[in-house]
Amino acid sequence: METLLQQTVNGLVVGSVYALVALGYTMVYGILGLINFAHGDVLMIGALVALEAIRLIQLYAPDLGLIPTLLGGLGVSVIVCMALGYTIERTAYRRLRNAPRLAPLITAIGVSFLLQTLAMIIWGRNYHTFPQLVSTTPLEPVAGVFITPVQIAILVVSATLMVALLLLVNKTRLGRAMRATAENHKVASLMGVDTNKIIAATFIIGSALAAVAGVMFSSNYGIAHYAMGFMPGLKAFTAAVLGGIGNLGGAMLGGLLLGLVESIGAGYIEDMSFGFLNSSYQDIFAFVILGIVLIFRPTGLLGERVADRA
Amino acid sequence: MKHSVMMLALAGVTMTGSTAALADMIVKIGFAGPLTGPIAHVGKDEQYGAQLALDDANAKGLSLGGQKVKFELMAEDDQADPRTATTVAQRLADAGVKGVVGHVTSGAAIPASRIYEQAGIPAITPSSTSPKLTQQKYKTTYRVIANDLQQGAAMARFATEVLKAKRIAVIDDRTAYGQGLADAVVDSLKRLGVTPVGREFTTDKSTDFAAILTKLKGAQPDAIFYGGMDAQGAPVLKQMKQLGIAAKYLGGDGACTAEMIKIAGAAMSPDVYCTQAGIPMDKMPGGKDFNERFKKRFGVPVQLYAPYSYDAASALIEAMKLANSAEPAKYLPQLQKVAFKGVTGNIAFDPSGDSREGGVTLYQFNSGKWEARP
Numbered sequence: 001m002e003t004l005l006q007q008t009v010n011g012l013v014v015g016s017v018y019a020l021v022a023l024g025y026t027m028v029y030g031i032l033g034l035i036n037f038a039h040g041d042v043l044m045i046g047a048l049v050a051l052e053a054i055r056l057i058q059l060y061a062p063d064l065g066l067i068p069t070l071l072g073g074l075g076v077s078v079i080v081c082m083a084l085g086y087t088i089e090r091t092a093y094r095r096l097r098n099a100p101r102l103a104p105l106i107t108a109i110g111v112s113f114l115l116q117t118l119a120m121i122i123w124g125r126n127y128h129t130f131p132q133l134v135s136t137t138p139l140e141p142v143a144g145v146f147i148t149p150v151q152i153a154i155l156v157v158s159a160t161l162m163v164a165l166l167l168l169v170n171k172t173r174l175g176r177a178m179r180a181t182a183e184n185h186k187v188a189s190l191m192g193v194d195t196n197k198i199i200a201a202t203f204i205i206g207s208a209l210a211a212v213a214g215v216m217f218s219s220n221y222g223i224a225h226y227a228m229g230f231m232p233g234l235k236a237f238t239a240a241v242l243g244g245i246g247n248l249g250g251a252m253l254g255g256l257l258l259g260l261v262e263s264i265g266a267g268y269i270e271d272m273s274f275g276f277l278n279s280s281y282q283d284i285f286a287f288v289i290l291g292i293v294l295i296f297r298p299t300g301l302l303g304e305r306v307a308d309r310a
Numbered sequence: 311m312k313h314s315v316m317m318l319a320l321a322g323v324t325m326t327g328s329t330a331a332l333a334d335m336i337v338k339i340g341f342a343g344p345l346t347g348p349i350a351h352v353g354k355d356e357q358y359g360a361q362l363a364l365d366d367a368n369a370k371g372l373s374l375g376g377q378k379v380k381f382e383l384m385a386e387d388d389q390a391d392p393r394t395a396t397t398v399a400q401r402l403a404d405a406g407v408k409g410v411v412g413h414v415t416s417g418a419a420i421p422a423s424r425i426y427e428q429a430g431i432p433a434i435t436p437s438s439t440s441p442k443l444t445q446q447k448y449k450t451t452y453r454v455i456a457n458d459l460q461q462g463a464a465m466a467r468f469a470t471e472v473l474k475a476k477r478i479a480v481i482d483d484r485t486a487y488g489q490g491l492a493d494a495v496v497d498s499l500k501r502l503g504v505t506p507v508g509r510e511f512t513t514d515k516s517t518d519f520a521a522i523l524t525k526l527k528g529a530q531p532d533a534i535f536y537g538g539m540d541a542q543g544a545p546v547l548k549q550m551k552q553l554g555i556a557a558k559y560l561g562g563d564g565a566c567t568a569e570m571i572k573i574a575g576a577a578m579s580p581d582v583y584c585t586q587a588g589i590p591m592d593k594m595p596g597g598k599d600f601n602e603r604f605k606k607r608f609g610v611p612v613q614l615y616a617p618y619s620y621d622a623a624s625a626l627i628e629a630m631k632l633a634n635s636a637e638p639a640k641y642l643p644q645l646q647k648v649a650f651k652g653v654t655g656n657i658a659f660d661p662s663g664d665s666r667e668g669g670v671t672l673y674q675f676n677s678g679k680w681e682a683r684p
Contacts, residue, residue: 127544222545266525280511
């Protein structure tokens with residue numbers, strides 16, 4: 001029982017990072033029909049910039065407490081990533097907005113390589129130790145089940161951000177403009193919505209979420225590295241598709257579900273298959289679930305709109 | 311216009327004429343390893359090691375067949391990827407390299423070895439320890455480091471006889487290296503009468519191991535062996551602590567690094583052990599001197615296998631000296647006769663291409679560093 005509970009905790013922690021990153025994919029897809037493959041690398045930049053900022057803060061203001069230092073690093077990284085998100089949209093995607101569908105997709109892959117290579121030049125190839133400013137000493141709320149304060153922080157922060165994003169999209173003027181642009185950006189612009197600005201805002205918000213996800217990821221595992229964005233990026237993309245790409249709630253659900261499926265899959269796949277399969281099939285397990293969901297619901301779990309662009 | 315072209319052509323003729331007589335013969339030596347990606351630091355380290363060996367040979371001024379030779383390193387990035395490795399191997403073969411130092415990882419070295427065999431180019435790996443590499447019986451495949459069978463046996467003996475561990479769990483990253491080493495440990499354990507209580511798998515790109523560790527926790531292991539590199543090995547150790555697993559941590563040579571200590575940080579304790587093919591840097595005959603020269607030349611400390619890479623490159627050069635030729639067909643047979651004192655120890659090969667003197671050392675983490683156990 002405690003093993004199952006522990007696997008659930010593991011799954012939720014991983015899943016909430018996936019969910020946060022998946023939101024970035026799904027927001028951009030919802031509005032532009034573009035899969036922004038560079039999104040995972042924004043997460044990486046977020047983590048590395050935060051690392052750099054934290055080092056500087058520790059150098060010049062060593063008396064600042066742990067949490068203010070982390071928040072300072074996070075703040076810098078969010079701002080840098082917002083600027084980065086805007087720059088990527090402005091330089092790499094805007095000019096291709098009316099180009100054939102494949103062109104921006106290839107560009108997105110190009111931007112991803114560019115960011116990785118730049119990070120490799122700036123931060124080198126080595127793994128960096130990310131300062132774990134929130135404690136990683138495990139707590140044991142239930143006998144046999146362990147959770148660290150940083151994992152609790154991840155759960156709380158992701159939940160808060162997701163609620164905030166839902167409120168932003170559903171309750172504010174900006175959100176309404178975003179929904180209008182997603183539905184039809186030509187008509188939206190006829191109605192007086194500055195679609196360029198809205199699309200830029202979408203990238204900025206998505207990148208800020210990626211920066212937070214990157215800092216949380218690195219705080220949890222204590223490492224940062226120029227290639228670290230690839231795996232979470234891929235998994236978050238899967239989560240977005242699982243939940244129904246273009247749908248915010250779907251991305252959240254997909255992320256959490258993927259985290260749980262992976263974790264529980266890795267833990268029980270051997271028993272479930274009577275020893276025939278083992279944990280090296282961990283990823284296959286997640287993708288089989290994805291396949292089954294897509295067979296019965298081609299638009300994903302919560303995706304309702306029939307994709308007219310995909 | 312015509313005139314000037316004519317002049318240039320003439321100038322070209324005289325130029326080449328003079329270079330052929332005076333300039334050194336350029337001998338290209340290939341290096342292949344991951345220069346990008348998660349273990350690029352290991353690849354770069356070995357590239358520097360090979361570079362240093364060629365620099366030293368050039369400084370001595372070697373003559374082969376009556377002509378002065380200048381060695382040049384051609385480094386290629388195989389990304390530690392099996393497919394890229396074959397492309398890179400072909401590129402090196404096409405570029406006419408006379409010998410290859412590489413590849414770094416077993417996953418890359420095994421597929422690439424076939425291409426070198428077809429091209430007849432000797433390839434000496436500094437760090438691929440998979441037994442499968444030399445089991446292919448290729449004439450061109452050599453290694454200067456102990457293989458995983460030797461390493462796994464040493465770890466299994468240590469775990470059962472010294473640590474008295476009875477419940478041992480094994481994880482590997484499904485790369486040729488990690489899997490080979492983990493299988494060697496499992497086989498040796500079984501021969502010692504111990505059946506592992508758990509066998510789990512991950513990938514060399516993972517960062518989260520909580521799921522498989524939670525599963526192993528249920529089996530209550532005294533010790534967990536991880537077959538893989540430091541970049542995953544350190545998070546495995548950290549997450550063991552976070553999940554309240556008190557088992558001892560055992561690693562192979564890929565986790566026996568300074569990076570491991572750096573990344574794992576506070577999770578390191580005297581309960582962490584690793585094996586290293588070969589002998590510790592400070593016990594290598596030329597270790598201290600090598601480390602200093604390496605630092606001076608490249609501005610970074612030795613990470614891991616640079617001394618082996620140095621010896622691999624030196625072995626190629628030694629064989630060329632014996633054959634008095636840099637032609638692979640001529641000096642390849644001489645590799646069997648090579649015997650010299652390298653940085654890491656005596657370098658000589660057995661008929662399968664494995665190192666004759668493949669020692670394994672066991673390390674324990676203690677007060678901030680790896681300490682070799684007697």
